Amino acid sequence: MSGTFVGMPAFPEAAREAVADPTLRGNLRHATHTIRAKRAAAVAEMSDWVELREAGRRIKDHTLRRLDRYLVQLEEAVTAAGGTVHWAADADEANRIVTRLVKETGESEVVKVKSMATQEIGLNEALEAEGIRAYETDLAELIVQLGRDRPSHILVPAIHRNRGEIRDIFRAEMGEWGRPAPEGLTDTPAELAEAARLHLREKFLRAKVGISGANFMVAETGTLVVVESEGNGRMCLTLPETLISVVGIEKIVPTWRDLEVFLQTLPRSSTAERMNPYTSTWTGTRDGDAGEGDGPRTFHLVLLDNGRTDTLADEVGRQALRCIRCSACLNVCPVYERAGGHAYGSVYPGPIGAILSPQLRGTGSEIDASLPYASSLCGACYEVCPVAIDIPEVLVHLRERVVEGGLVTREGNKVVLKPARGHAAERAAMRAARWAFSRPGALRAGQRLASRTRALHPRTLPGPGRAWSAARDLPAVPAEPFRDWWQRTNGGTTEEGTAK
Amino acid sequence: MSSRELILGRVRRALADVPPDDTPYEDAAPRGYLREHGARGAEETVALLAEHLADYRAIVHRCGESELPSLLARLLAEREAATVLVPTGLDETWLAESDVTRVADRAESDAHELDAVDSVVTACAVAVAETGTIVLDAGPDQGRRRITLVPDHHICVVRAPDQVVSSVPLALERLDPGRPLTWISGPSATSDIELDRVEGVHGPRTLEVILVG
Amino acid sequence: MRVALFLTCVNDTLYPETGRAVVKLLTRLGVEVDFPMAQTCCGQAHYNTGYRHEAEPLARHFSDVFEEYEAIVTPSGSCGAMVRELYPRMGERARAEGRGEALAATLAPVVPKTYELTEFLVDVLAVTDVGAYYPHTVTYHPTCHGLRGLGLGDRPRRLLQAVGGLELVELPGADECCGFGGTFALKNPDVSAAMGADKVRNAESTGAQVLCAADNSCLMHIGGTMTRLRTGMRPVHIAEILASTEREPAR
Numbered sequence: 032m033s034g035t036f037v038g039m040p041a042f043p044e045a046a047r048e049a050v051a052d053p054t055l056r057g058n059l060r061h062a063t064h065t066i067r068a069k070r071a072a073a074v075a076e077m078s079d080w081v082e083l084r085e086a087g088r089r090i091k092d093h094t095l096r097r098l099d100r101y102l103v104q105l106e107e108a109v110t111a112a113g114g115t116v117h118w119a120a121d122a123d124e125a126n127r128i129v130t131r132l133v134k135e136t137g138e139s140e141v142v143k144v145k146s147m148a149t150q151e152i153g154l155n156e157a158l159e160a161e162g163i164r165a166y167e168t169d170l171a172e173l174i175v176q177l178g179r180d181r182p183s184h185i186l187v188p189a190i191h192r193n194r195g196e197i198r199d200i201f202r203a204e205m206g207e208w209g210r211p212a213p214e215g216l217t218d219t220p221a222e223l224a225e226a227a228r229l230h231l232r233e234k235f236l237r238a239k240v241g242i243s244g245a246n247f248m249v250a251e252t253g254t255l256v257v258v259e260s261e262g263n264g265r266m267c268l269t270l271p272e273t274l275i276s277v278v279g280i281e282k283i284v285p286t287w288r289d290l291e292v293f294l295q296t297l298p299r300s301s302t303a304e305r306m307n308p309y310t311s312t313w314t315g316t317r318d319g320d321a322g323e324g325d326g327p328r329t330f331h332l333v334l335l336d337n338g339r340t341d342t343l344a345d346e347v348g349r350q351a352l353r354c355i356r357c358s359a360c361l362n363v364c365p366v367y368e369r370a371g372g373h374a375y376g377s378v379y380p381g382p383i384g385a386i387l388s389p390q391l392r393g394t395g396s397e398i399d400a401s402l403p404y405a406s407s408l409c410g411a412c413y414e415v416c417p418v419a420i421d422i423p424e425v426l427v428h429l430r431e432r433v434v435e436g437g438l439v440t441r442e443g444n445k446v447v448l449k450p451a452r453g454h455a456a457e458r459a460a461m462r463a464a465r466w467a468f469s470r471p472g473a474l475r476a477g478q479r480l481a482s483r484t485r486a487l488h489p490r491t492l493p494g495p496g497r498a499w500s501a502a503r504d505l506p507a508v509p510a511e512p513f514r515d516w517w518q519r520t521n522g523g524t525t526e527e528g529t530a531k
Numbered sequence: 532m533s534s535r536e537l538i539l540g541r542v543r544r545a546l547a548d549v550p551p552d553d554t555p556y557e558d559a560a561p562r563g564y565l566r567e568h569g570a571r572g573a574e575e576t577v578a579l580l581a582e583h584l585a586d587y588r589a590i591v592h593r594c595g596e597s598e599l600p601s602l603l604a605r606l607l608a609e610r611e612a613a614t615v616l617v618p619t620g621l622d623e624t625w626l627a628e629s630d631v632t633r634v635a636d637r638a639e640s641d642a643h644e645l646d647a648v649d650s651v652v653t654a655c656a657v658a659v660a661e662t663g664t665i666v667l668d669a670g671p672d673q674g675r676r677r678i679t680l681v682p683d684h685h686i687c688v689v690r691a692p693d694q695v696v697s698s699v700p701l702a703l704e705r706l707d708p709g710r711p712l713t714w715i716s717g718p719s720a721t722s723d724i725e726l727d728r729v730e731g732v733h734g735p736r737t738l739e740v741i742l743v744g
Numbered sequence: 745m746r747v748a749l750f751l752t753c754v755n756d757t758l759y760p761e762t763g764r765a766v767v768k769l770l771t772r773l774g775v776e777v778d779f780p781m782a783q784t785c786c787g788q789a790h791y792n793t794g795y796r797h798e799a800e801p802l803a804r805h806f807s808d809v810f811e812e813y814e815a816i817v818t819p820s821g822s823c824g825a826m827v828r829e830l831y832p833r834m835g836e837r838a839r840a841e842g843r844g845e846a847l848a849a850t851l852a853p854v855v856p857k858t859y860e861l862t863e864f865l866v867d868v869l870a871v872t873d874v875g876a877y878y879p880h881t882v883t884y885h886p887t888c889h890g891l892r893g894l895g896l897g898d899r900p901r902r903l904l905q906a907v908g909g910l911e912l913v914e915l916p917g918a919d920e921c922c923g924f925g926g927t928f929a930l931k932n933p934d935v936s937a938a939m940g941a942d943k944v945r946n947a948e949s950t951g952a953q954v955l956c957a958a959d960n961s962c963l964m965h966i967g968g969t970m971t972r973l974r975t976g977m978r979p980v981h982i983a984e985i986l987a988s989t990e991r992e993p994a995r
Contacts, residue, residue, distance in 0.1 A: 464785075465798045478757045523764065
């Protein structure tokens, strides 16, 4: 298993392997079903969930519509509180900025809070290439890092691993990175958590540089918010001398008060808790107005675009930027449950990944062009989304982009996309069907032909039809279509008889 | 062009299709949600806080003002704590009956020193009943954020009912965003193994909350 | 009341017995049913596969065929959702593409008067006991577009519970998708088949003889999986159960 997503096969091929892996299927089924019922119960406690969801949607939409103004306001507030703001147009630029900032401290290692943005830009690999070691401190990220694996879930990147596999990874790999796993480590979750505590503690205590993302940035106050469970976030945010936060530009909310919505909806949607164990908020540095000599001396905020403004340019697709990364959509998704996170070929798996990745990266690669189809459009994702992202709507919109091409924005420029290759036969079939369906006579002729030849129909199909008949029998074609019966029996009013 | 100008320019171009909308922020989002869930008296709110703290494995005690020093002494003794971290502004009477070595919260003490301390006693800024949360704002009786993080045992004293609010919205109203805040709901925990919650990772594995009053 | 039966192209071609059942049921309830012969397809498969522009003529054709009726009834949650939810969206998109109001105006009349069958029965006719008799053990699968798109809620279950002789048993994981998803079944066959197999295993675990749903597209996938897995269960559209009576039982 490689640590990157480069050259991923299209979703259906990647999913095929996952579907055939009984351990993976079992792990995913167990984990997602565990959280589903809990989330439903946590949400049901809130009689005003509908209103909170609507407020969350509207606050995010309002912010996105004025994103330029709020970004500038945020920059002013963070700077006034003693922080330094950097702007990164793409992953390379963000990585260069962070690498430079770390080097300026003279340190060669950093501790990291789990952060989707830094995974998205491949920060660890970029730092490694410059001789800087990044230690992941979230338990699941640690499992992924030690296992030289890839994340497969937004909240729980090691969801594809069960406790036995985690124990094996800890036993085999912890010694390579620092304190080895305790003798006789078993697979009980409490012991595994304890092993991680011991392994990481020495790293926290000596760390001079911390790197994080953020769940929210408050424009009016310059406050950043990190929501977490384990305390690794608190360690990275408070113990080091220097803190570098890499945050997507869409993570802004206008005011402090807006947090009252998201701090209610995020934990319940995410870990199904009334509140996550730890939430940290900070404004600038310890030398700021009320910092009280507490926390890092130096604070850098790197604002990341990396495809977000391109996504913002799409009037249907921009709603994906409302996402608060709760992962509720992954946990309810029947496709995610079977295909697993790796099949999505991105740090953003599941339904939200299927609409984010092809927008952030474009639909040029095989995997990105296949992601909009990685859904049965069942709508479970939309139903649970705490900011009401209509994921099925965006999926269908992106399918259109794949098959029809058209005007899109890439790296800030308008470009005309050609229809994707590989859809020619489908396009011809869709056109033919549209032609027939526009002419009831043609439809009827086809139906009659099917009925007359029904004795000859096989139960399985060759060629592309095998996609259906490999696992499912074909329905039997009836002796006559309904419309013939309707006409023959005058709408069922005369004696039925049988079809000729 | 700087990346700042580049990104801001991209944002403005991306929004070119959006009709000008001068709805002020105050009217942009409907605030039809509740300020708090259900009507409760002060005592019921404190009881709910206790219940929700316990749900997530915090150990909850209740006592009167005069009983606090003896309760703290008992809890520290039961823990067999030899040393206890004390924020500079903590009420001195609280630990009057404890014969545990006190360690002051000093700006220069490093993480390794803190790691050698057994327990920490703090006050809090506000507590949230609906979510079972205590919030620290690094005030003088709470200390720097790190002192409630590195030691494995945290005792937090909440003045009930004055410091207890029902809900997250009511808590945010009371807090100053300029201060570094730590919202704590139970001991450190993780859901990273099979999406099932386990208590006890990097933060204090034992959280005791005393509701005084 | 004179209503149009919008049967859907799949039912017309492959499941005429469902159409006959709807006619029988509605006629029994005193509704005058017409089947406009010019009807074809609502365009759902086109739209959901990314061919919105190919779907537009079909939507316009639908509107031409059906707009004169008081009510349009369809025994398909997904085709009903196509008209109700996605026709307005097609109009909006055409507007956003600078093509004016024409499409939205053409499609608008049919949107509010299109009903999925169980909605029509419960909401418009205000009946839950339709006088049906069906002496079998049945489990009900709420299909996604009916459940989450149209918000059918407990309407189908209330109708089934009122059927004489019918024992309704709970389907574990009922609200999980069966894995059909239109062209999804062909584009992601492995995941689709795995979802179908899980749905069928859940259905089997109920001990029911019949799995009932309000959409034959999903039943085609579930039924095809059932026979392949040799379960002995059979898929039956809800219209056929509701049309069945003691005097004229379903086959």
